[in-house]
Amino acid sequence: MTNEGKITVSNGVLNVPDHATVPFIIGDGTGPDIWHAASRVLEGAVEKAYNGKRKLVWKEVLAGEKAFNETGEWLPQATLDTIEEYLIAIKGPLTTPIGGGFRSLNVALRQELDLYTCLRPVRYFEGVPSPVKRPEDCDMVIFRENTEDIYAGIEYKEGSDEVKKLIKFLQDEFNVKNIRFPETSGLGIKPISEEGTKRLVRGALNYAIKEGRKSLTLVHKGNIMKFTEGAFKNWGYEVAEEEFGDKVFTWNEYDRIKEEKGTDAANKAQSDAEAAGKIIVKDSIADIFLQQILTRPKEFDVVATMNLNGDYVSDALAAQVGGIGIAPGANINYLTGHAIFEATHGTAPKYAGLDKVNPSSVILSGVMMLEHLGWNEAADMITKSIEKTIASKVVTYDFARLMDGATEVKTSEFADELIKNL
Numbered sequence: 261m262t263n264e265g266k267i268t269v270s271n272g273v274l275n276v277p278d279h280a281t282v283p284f285i286i287g288d289g290t291g292p293d294i295w296h297a298a299s300r301v302l303e304g305a306v307e308k309a310y311n312g313k314r315k316l317v318w319k320e321v322l323a324g325e326k327a328f329n330e331t332g333e334w335l336p337q338a339t340l341d342t343i344e345e346y347l348i349a350i351k352g353p354l355t356t357p358i359g360g361g362f363r364s365l366n367v368a369l370r371q372e373l374d375l376y377t378c379l380r381p382v383r384y385f386e387g388v389p390s391p392v393k394r395p396e397d398c399d400m401v402i403f404r405e406n407t408e409d410i411y412a413g414i415e416y417k418e419g420s421d422e423v424k425k426l427i428k429f430l431q432d433e434f435n436v437k438n439i440r441f442p443e444t445s446g447l448g449i450k451p452i453s454e455e456g457t458k459r460l461v462r463g464a465l466n467y468a469i470k471e472g473r474k475s476l477t478l479v480h481k482g483n484i485m486k487f488t489e490g491a492f493k494n495w496g497y498e499v500a501e502e503e504f505g506d507k508v509f510t511w512n513e514y515d516r517i518k519e520e521k522g523t524d525a526a527n528k529a530q531s532d533a534e535a536a537g538k539i540i541v542k543d544s545i546a547d548i549f550l551q552q553i554l555t556r557p558k559e560f561d562v563v564a565t566m567n568l569n570g571d572y573v574s575d576a577l578a579a580q581v582g583g584i585g586i587a588p589g590a591n592i593n594y595l596t597g598h599a600i601f602e603a604t605h606g607t608a609p610k611y612a613g614l615d616k617v618n619p620s621s622v623i624l625s626g627v628m629m630l631e632h633l634g635w636n637e638a639a640d641m642i643t644k645s646i647e648k649t650i651a652s653k654v655v656t657y658d659f660a661r662l663m664d665g666a667t668e669v670k671t672s673e674f675a676d677e678l679i680k681n682l
């Protein structure tokens with residue numbers, strides 16, 4: 261009898277039936293174009309890898325425009341309940357209006373399900389056009405905090421009663437004098453907590469150890485935002501030293517040794533730690549980090565940062581390895597086992613319905629999902645097929661416009677080619 265149904269978790273271990281039901285959100289804009297291509301590739305790989313023994317059974321759940329048109333709600337409770345129940349889901353991008361209107365549904369999904377890690381690996385596929393000379397030097401994994409920061413949505417519109425009250429409170433109670441134009445300011449609040457930081461950095465360090473990575477960089481703007489971004493840095497070092505002991509060597513430790521015994525001793529301690537395979541935990545201020553990932557990418561490996569920095573860094577790093585068309589991701593709660601896999605890019609509305617954009621980001625998010633389920637044979641098959649297809653220069657518009665001698669194909673044709681090359 262076929263083992264089918266829900267993916268469950270017990271004692272932190274996933275129990276994946278052979279026919280695993282996976283909820284999906286089709287997404288807005290280019291979402292349907294990409295989803296139809298990606299789902300075929302994922303199904304094809306699972307079929308081929310396991311001769312039909314294993315199967316992904318899709319279960320559609322609604323969010324975004326489709327949900328609004330069918331139910332009058334942008335993010336129905338039923339969608340949250342189903343993902344909560346089925347544990348693992350995959351989604352296309354969802355539109356968020358700018359400067360007003362409803363708040364991001366993508367962010368809401370992460371917050372409602374407490375998917376506190378946004379995991380975005382950035383690696384180069386041979387042959388992909390890139391703006392840098394050695395894109396293969398960029399091999400990083402971003403751990404972006406996914407539930408806090410200014411994404412919490414605590415912000416007040418210029419001129420509103422709330423903003424007037426809050427500004428008056430800050431002026432009267434805290435003697436705040438440097439709101440430059442108090443009559444016409446909007447205000448946003450940036451919560452960053454010890455728990456939020458530590459669970460993110462803990463996940464990043466567990467990942468770095470499991471995957472044999474060399475370093476973890478805490479990216480922050482703690483010189484300016486001392487009690488939010490600066491605290492993130494301090495808590496990050498704290499969790500590394502208190503919970504990971506001799507598996508890590510931190511720049512805090514380096515500074516302590518330098519102060520006590522001098523620079524040579526500190527340098528030796530770091531190189532001994534590297535030779536012993538310890539994870540070097542360091543930090544970088546966000547502005548110089550953005551320069552150094554371009555000029556010296558080999559120095560960075562796993563990266564842990566807050567929500568807004570992580571958003572910017574994700575798209576910047578994606579550019580280095582060929583762009584947002586090939587930038588996968590996952591939103592994960594390592595404690596409950598819940599995860600939603602999704603591309604880094606958005607809905608690219610100008611291309612909606614044209615069967616044009618690159619489906620690789622969602623396909624590679626699916627590869628991450630297969631790996632998460634332990635279906636590594638199917639995952640590897642897709643990765644190899646992407647490598648082979650790009651090497652043959654059969655690509656979508658985004659790569660074709662930057663490649664000599666490329667054959668430009670549509671989204672659906674690229675999926676056909678991937679399936680052929682499985």
Ligand SMILES: NC(=O)C1=CN([C@@H]2O[C@H](COP(=O)(O)OP(=O)(O)OC[C@H]3O[C@@H](n4cnc5c(N)ncnc54)[C@H](OP(=O)(O)O)[C@@H]3O)[C@@H](O)[C@H]2O)C=CC1
Nearest residue numbers: 352353354355356366584585604605606607608617618658
């Ligand atoms: N997680 C999510 O669901 C996300 C949702 N969004 C939302 O998406 C909407 C549009 O956002 P926007 O800032 O324009 O960013 P997008 O990522 O949607 O698109 C920006 C540009 O990136 C390129 N691009 C995007 N997707 C692909 C793809 N699959 N293949 C090839 N190129 C691609 C296109 O570049 P070119 O023009 O050069 O061809 C496109 O014009 C907004 O409402 C935003 O809030 C944004 C990010 C994430």
Ligand SMILES: O=C(O)CCC(=O)C(=O)O
Nearest residue numbers: 355356364366367571604
């Ligand atoms: O939610 C959105 O609309 C944008 C989200 C985003 O840019 C991201 O998650 O990278």
Ligand SMILES: [Mg+2]
Nearest residue numbers: 571574575604
């Ligand atoms: Mg983004």
